[in-house]
Amino acid sequence: MDPIVWEWIGAGIRWLHVIAGIAWIGSSFYFVHLDSSLKPRAGLPEGAAGEAWQVHGGGFYHMVKFLVAPSNMPDELTWFKWEAYATWLSGFALLIFVYYFGAQLYLIDAQVMALQTWEAIAISVGSLVLGYGIYDGLCRSQLSKSDGWLAIFGFGFVVLATWIFTLIFSPRGAFMMAGALMGTVMAANVFMVIIPNQRRVVASLMKGEKPDPSLGRTGKQRSMHNNYITLPVVFVMIANHYPLAYGAVLNWLILAVLIVMGVSIRHFFNTMHKGLPAPWWTWWIAGVCALIVVAISRVTPIDPAEDAALMPAAAVAEAPVGLADAADIVISRCSMCHTAEPVWEGVHVAPKGVVLDTPEAVRKHADQIFVASVWTHAMPPSNITEMTIDERRRLARWFQDGAAAVN
Ligand code: HEC
Known part of the structure; x- marks a missing residue:
């Protein structure tokens, strides 16, 4: 379609x-x-258990609750x-x-x-x-x-x-x-x-x-x-x-x-x-x-695959990671969907308007990338582009170091 x-x-x-x-x-x-x-009151019609007065939109409403059928059953019941x-x-x-x-x-x-x-x-x-x-x-x-x-x-x-x-x-x-x-x-x-x-x-x-x-x-x-x-x-x-x-x-x-x-x-x-x-x-x-x-x-996160998961700090790559490396990872694993004209079948526009196809765009979305693919494994969806644990750890390191480096 x-x-x-x-x-x-x-x-x-x-x-x-x-x-x-x-x-x-x-x-x-x-x-x-x-x-x-609803409050009971003397003088309510027979079979009525309680009443309430309400005001809404400039009109007054008198609500009465009947536990048994009222003496004359209304023709219309909502x-x-x-x-x-x-x-x-x-x-x-x-x-x-x-x-x-x-x-x-x-x-x-x-x-x-x-x-x-x-x-x-x-x-x-x-x-x-x-x-x-x-x-x-x-x-x-x-x-x-x-x-x-x-x-x-x-x-x-x-x-x-x-x-x-x-x-x-x-x-x-x-x-x-x-x-x-x-x-x-x-x-x-x-x-x-x-x-x-x-x-x-x-x-x-x-x-x-x-x-x-x-x-x-x-x-x-x-x-x-x-x-x-x-x-x-x-x-x-x-x-x-x-x-x-x-x-x-x-x-x-x-x-x-x-x-x-x-x-x-x-x-x-x-x-x-x-x-x-x-x-x-x-x-x-x-x-x-x-x-x-x-x-x-x-x-809890990072990776369910390993025990280190329960200690996020332990799951950060050792070597520093610059923007260029981080962008490489993101572009290779994410940009088939997160670009102006996605090439992934079934994805027609950059999902949620998140475009991740240039280093500058990757830097701009650092926080979201961290939440979606480092702290959780929400992205790529079902890890459909097979992002590795190592790549996630490198992104973790990049993020930990401030994610703002220009090189
Ligand atoms: C197969 C296509 C695909 C790939 C690959 C992909 N995404 Fe997504 N992404 C989506 C879809 C679809 C949504 C919208 C989900 C929704 O409807 O809530 C999305 C949403 C997002 C959002 C926005 C979440 C929100 O609701 O605000 C972020 C951030 C994101 N992706 C980051 C990434 C990152 C980072 C990668 C790579 C590691 C990636 N995505 C890989 C399809 C993809």
């Missing part, structure tokens, strides 16, 4: 995905907040589901567009596992289906009686899955698969449990029967899972622009800590919206998590 049209299709799907995600997360946050802020479906569908389209069509660049890393494109895609799709199956199994087991235990097992499951992904896919692919799994769980919760349960509740209310209380309880539990994993999922979705997150040797651990961080921040807001005392300790957890994440990426 015409490369320019291709690029624009990618931009279009991404745009759609972000907008759908905003709509979904927005309505989800809104309803969790509304639910928490269901909130297309935000979720559209987010998942556009997200899956994006996964196909970026990670399946670009599998050799983004999903597969021959040094991790030498997979054929079709094998990588099959494992990826299969693990989304299997992953939801396992999560759903946990939620239907005895564990579901305790929100706390279910959360701990669910968390353990996501971390384990992420770690397994790092044994199969490229670091970046593994990170994105963890996000795709969490996103799939969220969307499937809406599609398979929350909406069907809601339909059953509405049906029995219409018949004037008392709905099975477990339907609402299960729906609410899944809905809260979605609410709590929103922040980590959004982080994963933007993390593919941060090699320090996905490209680190311990990227699965970074994700685990970020999940704890996101969940505690969400917990702070959920509690506050209930009008309860704000749990200050959530910020301590979030702060400590942030420090741990930075600490992990300060100590």
Whole structure:
């Protein structure tokens, strides 16, 4: 296909995905907040459990929550589901567009596992289906009686899955698969449990029967899972622009800590919206998590291949490296993609506008080169141009010496 049209299709799907995600997360946050802020009052209509007054855009809104069907059921009832479906569908389209069509660049890393494109895609799709199956199994087991235990097992499951992904896919692919799994769980919760349960509740209310209380309880539990994993999922979705997150040797651990961080921040807001005392300790957890994440990426890389990896200083070449040498390495390993008119198939413009085809350009991008190909092995993607460890160490030395030498 015409490369320019291709690029624009990618931009279009991404745009759609972000907008759908905003709509979904927005309505989800809104309803969790509304639910928490409802207050009972004498004189509410029959069957109403609480009310809230809100002001927005110059108008006043009087929200009333009915636990049973109101005496006269409205003709029109708005269901909130297309935000979720559209987010998942556009997200899956994006996964196909970026990670399946670009599998050799983004999903597969021959040094991790030498997979054929079709094998990588099959494992990826299969693990989304299997992953939801396992999560759903946990939620239907005895564990579901305790929100706390279910959360701990669910968390353990996501971390384990992420770690397994790092044994199969490229670091970046593994990170994105963890996000795709969490996103799939969220969307499937809406599609398979929350909406069907809601339909059953509405049906029995219409018949004037008392709905099975477990339907609402299960729906609410899944809905809260979605609410709590929103922040980590959004982080994963933007993390593919941060090699320090996905490209680190311990990227699965970074994700685990970020999940704890996101969940505690969400917990702070959920509690506050209930009008309860704000749990200050959530910020301590979030702060400590942030420090741990930075600490992990300060100590982990450079090369996973060798033990010296854990001590970056030991992984620096002994002989000084000047700009000319550094530029030679970068130009020979990077400029087939990072140039005005890339010669690498499937890359149509200098990625992210990073051009690395002259010594001057290499010097200008020294910091980015360091993060992308020395501190992490994010670049070249899947080490597709076979940059050697020795070359990375020489770039490390060049960077350590200031990277600014003109010769
Ligand atoms: C096969 C093509 C290819 C090669 C070779 C390659 N890159 Fe990249 N590079 C890309 C692509 C594609 C992206 C955009 C990734 C994305 O969409 O986030 C990128 C992004 C980058 C970025 C920007 C990261 C960001 O998101 O801000 C830097 C810096 C970078 N590459 C450095 C390098 C260096 C240094 C090398 C050589 C050691 C290199 N690249 C080799 C394809 C390549």
